[in-house]
Amino acid sequence: MKLLSQTHAxxxxxxxxxxxxxxxxxxxxxxxxxGLVDSxxxxxxxxxxxxxxxxxxxxxxPTFLQLAQQSWLRPTDIALRETVGRLGREGEQxxxxxxxxxxxxRGAIWALGLLVSAVAMHGGNAxxxxxxxxxxxxxxLPDGAAPKTFSKGLKATHQYRVPGAREEAQQAFPHVMQLxxxxxxxxxxxxxxxSEARLDALMAIMTSLSxxxxxxxxxxxxxxxxxxxARTVLNAGGxxxxxxxxxxxxxxxxxLELNASPGGAADLLAATLFLDRVSQPASCSI
Numbered sequence: 601m602k603l604l605s606q607t608h609a610x611x612x613x614x615x616x617x618x619x620x621x622x623x624x625x626x627x628x629x630x631x632x633x634x635g636l637v638d639s640x641x642x643x644x645x646x647x648x649x650x651x652x653x654x655x656x657x658x659x660x661x662p663t664f665l666q667l668a669q670q671s672w673l674r675p676t677d678i679a680l681r682e683t684v685g686r687l688g689r690e691g692e693q694x695x696x697x698x699x700x701x702x703x704x705x706r707g708a709i710w711a712l713g714l715l716v717s718a719v720a721m722h723g724g725n726a727x728x729x730x731x732x733x734x735x736x737x738x739x740x741l742p743d744g745a746a747p748k749t750f751s752k753g754l755k756a757t758h759q760y761r762v763p764g765a766r767e768e769a770q771q772a773f774p775h776v777m778q779l780x781x782x783x784x785x786x787x788x789x790x791x792x793x794x795s796e797a798r799l800d801a802l803m804a805i806m807t808s809l810s811x812x813x814x815x816x817x818x819x820x821x822x823x824x825x826x827x828x829x830a831r832t833v834l835n836a837g838g839x840x841x842x843x844x845x846x847x848x849x850x851x852x853x854x855x856l857e858l859n860a861s862p863g864g865a866a867d868l869l870a871a872t873l874f875l876d877r878v879s880q881p882a883s884c885s886i
Contacts, residue, residue, distance in 0.1 A: 609669075609672050609673075609723075610669075612668070612672075612720075612723075612724040613665055613668035613669045613672060613720065614665060614668075615724070616664065616665075616668040616716050616719055616720060616724065616878065617661050617662075617664035617665035617667075617668055617716070618661065619874060619877050619878060620660070620661075620664040620712045620715075620716050620874055621657050621658060621660060621661045621664065623712070623870045623871075623873040623874045623877070624653070624656075624657035624660070624705060624708055624712070624870050625653075625654055625657045626798075626870075626873055627866055627869050627870040627873065628650055628653035628654060628657065629650065629654075630795060630798050630799065630802075630869075631795070632799075632848065632849070632852055633799070633802065633852075633866070634806075634826075634829070634848065634851045634852040634854075634855040634856075634862065635852065635855030635856055635858075635860050635861040635862060636861055636862060636863070636866055637649065637650055637653055637861075638650065643855075643856070643861055644817070644855060644856055644858075644859050644860060644861040645861060647702050648702065648704065652699055652702060652704060653704055653705075655698050655699065656695050656698055656699050656704035656705050657705065658698075659694050659695050659697070659698035659699075660691055660694065660695060660705060660708075660709065662691075662694070663687055663688070663690065663691030663694060663709070663713070664691075664712065664713070664716050666687050667684060667687050667688075667713050667716045667717050667720070668716050668717070668719070668720040669720075670683050670684075670687065670717075670720075671683075671684070671716070671717035671718075671720035671721050672720045672721075672723070673720075673721065673723050674720075674721055675721075676721065676734065676737045676738055676741070677741070678741055678742070680717070680721075680738065681738055681741035681742070681743055682743055682744065682745060684713060684714070684717050684738060684743075685743035685745060685746055686745060687713070688709050688710065688713045689747075691709050691713070692706055692709060695709070705867075707765050707813075707863065707864060707867040708866075708867040708870050708871075710765055710766075710769065710867075711765065711768070711769060711773070711867050711868065711870070711871045712867075712870060712871055712874055714735040714738055714739055714769055715731060715732075715735050715773075715871055715874055715875065716874075717735070717738060718731045718732070718734035718735040718738065719731055719878050721734055721738075722734065724878075726879065727879050728777065728781060728875045728876075728879035729772075729777065731875060731878070731879060732772040732773045732776065732777050732875070733772050735769060735772070735773070736769060736770055736771060736772035736773070739766070739769035739770045740770050755816070759815075763810055764810070764812050764864075765812070765864065765867070768868070773868070773871060775804075775805045775808070775809050775868050776805075776868055776871050776872045776875060779804040779805055779807070779808070780801040780802070780804050780805045780868060780869065780872040781801070781872055781875060781876065782804075783797075783800050783801045783803075783804035783834075784797050784798065784800070784801040784872060784876060786800075787800040787801070787838055787839075787840065790838075790840070791840065792838060792839065792840035793840070795839075796838065796839040796840040797840075798869065798873070799838075799839040799848065800833075800834065800838040800839055800840075801869060801872055802830075802865060802866070802869045803830040803831075803833045803834050803838070803839070803848075804830075804834065805830075805865045805868050805869060805872075806826050806827060806829075806830035806862055806865045807827055807830045807831045807834065808827060809827075809862075809864060809865050809868070810823065811823060811826065811862045811863070811864040811865050812864055813860075813861055813862060813863035813864050814826050814860045814861070814862050814863075814864070817858070817859055817860050817861065818858040818859060818860035821858075822855075822858045822860040825854055825855075825858060825860070826851075826855065826860065826862055826865075829847070829850065829851030829854060829855075830851065832847045832850075832851070833847040833848050833851060
């Protein structure tokens with residue numbers, strides 16, 4: 601029986617790693633996204649491309665696999681938190697090697713890494729809320745080996761006094777659980793195709809997220825433009841309507857003009873897609 605259990609755990613760990621990778625690729629390919637890399641082009645970026653984003657996603661598959669393996673049926677404690685932190689940093693190094701030094705998915709490693717670990721802690725069988733709460737418990741624990749240097753995102757959170765990726769995880773991913781996942785399900789139920797529903801979920805995140813990527817590039821005016829533009833898309837009926845698509849095109853043009861790219865929102869969309877695929881259906885309601 602032990603051998604069978606180990607085999608099951610390995611299969612499930614691989615499944616989680618592949619789903620996490622696929623969600624990063626699905627997010628990157630989704631079009632049209634305002635200011636972001638997508639199947640149309642590089643958005644507001646000069647150093648990113650869709651091919652690079654996909655290469656980055658593939659490079660992270662071993663990291664997600666190790667996170668799932670090391671977290672399988674483990675309790676939430678400092679030892680696991682430090683292991684998750686170490687594997688995440690090693691994953692960053694693998695990502696940077698694959699992209700020749702371009703930061704493609706650092707924020708996604710944090711968000712998806714925690715969620716992969718949380719699902720594995722429950723043996724691959726949990727609802728979205730349970731997964732998010734377990735990820736939050738893990739994120740709140742200290743990691744003594746974490747580097748003390750400030751990333752661009754962390755600098756933006758201090759400069760503008762707003763919450764960032766760390767707080768989002770510690771609070772159980774409110775932009776995913778309260779906004780994006782319900783919007784994804786609602787848009788599907790209203791007849792939107794999958795791309796339209798995912799774009800609506802992205803807009804839901806962008807309506808209130810303090811996206812540090814946008815703040816770093818365009819300051820508070822850029823953030824306010826992003827939030828207002830996303831609300832306009834949803835108020836127009838979402839991306840399944842002609843008015844919504846027109847509002848989305850206007851937001852895209854505005855983000856490009858401001859050289860702003862909502863990378864934090866994109867990371868949370870990937871997290872939303874991951875939870876949508878791995879959680880039990882009964883855990884999510886419209």
